Amino acid sequence: MPELDELYQELILDHAKRPRNFRVPEGADRRAEGFNRLCGDRITLFLRLEDGVVRDAGFQGAGCAIFTASASLLTEAVKGKSEQQAEDLFRRFHALVTGHADQAQAETLGKLAAFGGVSAYPVRVKCASLAWHTLKAALSGDGAPVSTEE
Ligand code: ZN
Secondary structure (H helix, E strand, O other), X not given: OHHHHHHHHHHHHHHHHOOOOOOOOOOOOEEEEEEEOOOOEEEEEEEEEEOOEEEEEEEEEEOOHHHHHHHHHXXXXXXXXXXXXXXXXXXXXXXXXXOOOOXXXXXXXXXXXXXXXXXXXXXXXXXXXXXXXXXXXXXXXXXXXXXXXX
C-alpha cells in the first residue's frame, strides 16, 4: 500500500519537524531519562499523574527524526491513559517495531502504526522505542537512566 506508506511518512516527518509536547509539563511528578548510544538520541520524559491516570506528558531532548516523531506521538498517545493502559500500549508498540505484531494488532495502534516499517531496520528500532522504554521507567518510578544497550 504505497499511499498508506506515504501518509505514514508524512506523519513521521511532521512530528519530527514540529514535535508536540516538547516542554516540561507544569506539576510533572514523574521523570525518566533515556539514551540511545547507537544513534545519539537523548530524552528526558515528564509525566503528571493524577489518581493513576496520565494527565500530562512532555519531553526534552534531541535526536534523529524517527526518535523525535516517536517521542512526540508517545506524549499524545499516553494522555488520559491509566498506568496500566500506558504499559499495555508500550507492549503493543514494542511488538510492532520489533516485527511481532500482525496487521490487525498494528491497526489497534492508530497513528502509532506509522512506525511499523521500522521493524525492517534494526538500528532504527532503538530510535523508535527509546521514548517508550523511558516511559516504562517513568511509570515504574525507579528514576534510573534508561539505555537501549540493555
Ligand atoms: Zn535515532
